[in-house]
Amino acid sequence: MIDDLPAGLTARHPVEEDHARVLGVLDAWWGGLKGQAGALERALLLPRLYFQHFTTTGFLVEGDGGEVAAFLVGFLSQTEPDAAYVHFVGVDPRLRGQGIGRVLYRAFFALAGSHGRRYVHCVTSPQNTASRGFHTRLGFTESAVKADYDGPGLDRVAFTLDLSASPLSRG
Amino acid sequence: MIDDLPAGLTARHPVEEDHARVLGVLDAWWGGLKGQAGALERALLLPRLYFQHFTTTGFLVEGDGGEVAAFLVGFLSQTEPDAAYVHFVGVDPRLRGQGIGRVLYRAFFALAGSHGRRYVHCVTSPQNTASRGFHTRLGFTESAVKADYDGPGLDRVAFTLDLSASPLSRG
Numbered sequence: 475m476i477d478d479l480p481a482g483l484t485a486r487h488p489v490e491e492d493h494a495r496v497l498g499v500l501d502a503w504w505g506g507l508k509g510q511a512g513a514l515e516r517a518l519l520l521p522r523l524y525f526q527h528f529t530t531t532g533f534l535v536e537g538d539g540g541e542v543a544a545f546l547v548g549f550l551s552q553t554e555p556d557a558a559y560v561h562f563v564g565v566d567p568r569l570r571g572q573g574i575g576r577v578l579y580r581a582f583f584a585l586a587g588s589h590g591r592r593y594v595h596c597v598t599s600p601q602n603t604a605s606r607g608f609h610t611r612l613g614f615t616e617s618a619v620k621a622d623y624d625g626p627g628l629d630r631v632a633f634t635l636d637l638s639a640s641p642l643s644r645g
Numbered sequence: 646m647i648d649d650l651p652a653g654l655t656a657r658h659p660v661e662e663d664h665a666r667v668l669g670v671l672d673a674w675w676g677g678l679k680g681q682a683g684a685l686e687r688a689l690l691l692p693r694l695y696f697q698h699f700t701t702t703g704f705l706v707e708g709d710g711g712e713v714a715a716f717l718v719g720f721l722s723q724t725e726p727d728a729a730y731v732h733f734v735g736v737d738p739r740l741r742g743q744g745i746g747r748v749l750y751r752a753f754f755a756l757a758g759s760h761g762r763r764y765v766h767c768v769t770s771p772q773n774t775a776s777r778g779f780h781t782r783l784g785f786t787e788s789a790v791k792a793d794y795d796g797p798g799l800d801r802v803a804f805t806l807d808l809s810a811s812p813l814s815r816g
Contacts, residue, residue, distance in 0.1 A: 497796050511682070517796030518689035526766075527722035527730055551698035552720055559698055595697075625668050625688030 476581045479535065480572045483543050485581070488534040492542075493525035496534070496564070499542050503564050520547065520562055531558070531585055533578050543569055546578040550589055558586035560596040579612055587637050594637065597623065597630040609633045613640045647752045650706065651743045654714050656752070659705040663713075664696035667705070667735070670713050674735050691718065691733055702729070702756055704749050714740055717749040721760055729757035731767040750783055758808050765808065768794065768801040780804045784811040 476485040488496075500516045508515065524532070528549040535544040544565040551557035560582060565574050586594055598605040600619045610616055614633035623630035647656040659667075671687045679686065695703070699720040706715035715736040722728040731753060736745050757765055769776040771790045781787055785804035794801035 494793070494796075513797070514686070515689055517799060518686055519692070521690070521795045522768075523730060523732065527720070527724050527728070529724045531723065549698070549723055552702065553698050553700045557698070559694060561694065597693075622665070624692045625665075626684070628688060 476533065476535075476577060478577055479574065480569075482538045483535050483569075483574070485533045485535045485578075487529050488525050488532050488545065488547075489529060490522065490525045492534050492545075493520075493522045495542050496520065496525075496545050499566070500564065503567055505567075524549075524561065531582065533581060535574065535578070542566070544574045544578060546582055548582050548586075550586065550591060551595075554593075555590070556592045558582070558589070558591040558594050560594060575608060576612060583635070583637055583640075592636060592638050594635045595633065597632050600629050600631050606631060647704065647706075647748060649748055650745065651740070653709045654706050654740075654745070656704045656706045656749075658700050659696050659703050659716065659718075660700060661693065661696045663705050663716075664691075664693045666713050667691065667696075667716050670737070671735065674738055676738075695720075695732065702753065704752060706745065706749070713737070715745045715749060717753055719753050719757075721757065721762060722766075725764075726761070727763045729753070729760070729762040729765050731765060746779060747783060754806070754808055754811075763808050765806045766804065768803050771800050771802050777802060 479485060497517055497520065501513050504512065504516065506512065524547045528547065531548050531550060533546045534542065537543045545563070546560065547562040548558060548560040551559060560579070563575060563578060583594060596609070598609065606616060612635070614635045617632040619629055619631055621629050623632070650656060668688055668691065672684050675683065675687065677683065695718045699718065702719050702721060704717045705713065708714045716734070717731065718733040719729060719731040722730060731750070734746060734749060754765060767780065769780070777787060783806070785806045788803040790800055790802055792800050794803070
C-alpha cells in the first residue's frame with residue numbers, strides 16, 4: 475500500500491479493532507503530557523467513529539512484531555468537494571527522523587488527489603513548534619494563530635496545502 | 646428545510662461561524678456538568694471540523710431572535726456506503742418536550758436515505774437514561790454496554806436504526 479516506508483514497517487488501512495491499540499500507544503508517545511486529563515483529551519479527539527467510518531483514507535503502520543508504529547487519521551470533506559482533512563497523526567518517538575510522517579502525508583495526498591481533492595487542511599496547537607515546522611517543510615501554508623479556534627482556550631494554527639501547486643503531491 | 650418544527654423555530658444547515666455559537670450554549674444546556682473539565686470534554690467532542698466539513702448533513706435550529714435552539718451534527722460513513730452516523734445532538738432544555746429532537750433525527754434519516762444510506766448509528770453514555778429512552782422510542786436498537794468503547798473509562802451503548810424497516814424513515 476505504501477512502498478517507501480523504512481524496512482520492517484508495513485502500512486494498511488485501519489479497522490475498528492485498531493482504535494484501542496492506537497489509544498493505547500498515545501500516552502506513551504505523547505510522553506504522558508498533562509497526565510490523566512491529557513489522556514482523556516486525546517481519547518476525546520480520537521473517538522472510535524474514526525476507526526469505523528473514516529478508515530479508507532487512514533493508515534496504520536505496524537512493525538515486524540505487529541506493534542503500532544505510526545498512524546494517520548484523515549477524511550474527505552463532505553462539505554467542500556475539493557478538500558480533504560488530516561485530523562490526527564502519530565509516529566512512535568523511537569522511529570522519528572526516518573521520514574515516516576512525511577511518507578504517510580504523501581500517501582494521504584495521493585489518496586485525496588485520486589478522489590479529486592485539491593486542498594488538504596489540518597490544524598495544530600500554536601505551542602507545537604515541531605508540528606508547525608513539519609507541516610511547513612511539507613509545503614503547507616500556515617495561518618496566523620487563531621484564538622479559541624476549537625473552543626475556549628483551544629487556540630490553533632491552520633495549515634493548507636494546494637496539491638495542484640505542490641511537487642510533493644506527485645511523490 | 647424542516648417544516649414540522651414548533652412555531653417560531655427555523656432550521657438550516659450549519660456554517661463554520663456557528664461552531665462557537667453552539668459551543669457557547671452547550672455548558673448551559675448540559676447544566677455545567679463536570680464544570681471546566683466538562684466544558685473541555687464537550688469542546689473536544691465537537692471540534693470546528695464538524696462545522697467545516699460535515700455541514701450538509703447537519704442542522705442548526707434557531708428561534709425568532711436568531712438564538713440557537715437546537716442542533717444535530719451527523720455525517721455519511723466513508724467506510725460503509727450504507728451507513729450514516731449521528732455524532733452530537735442538543736436541544737435547549739427550555740424547549741424540550743416539543744419533539745424537536747425527534748424532528749431533527751427524522752430530517753437526518755430522510756437526508757441519509759436520499760444518499761442511499763440504510764443504517765443510522767450513534768452512541769451515548771450508559772448513564773444517560775434520557776438519551777437511551779429517546780433513541781429506543783425513535784426505533785433504534787440498543788446494544789449491551791460496551792466497556793471502554795471510546796477509550797479507557799468511556800463506556801458507551803451503541804444504537805442502530807434500519808431505515809428500511811422503520812416507519813419513521815417515511816416521516
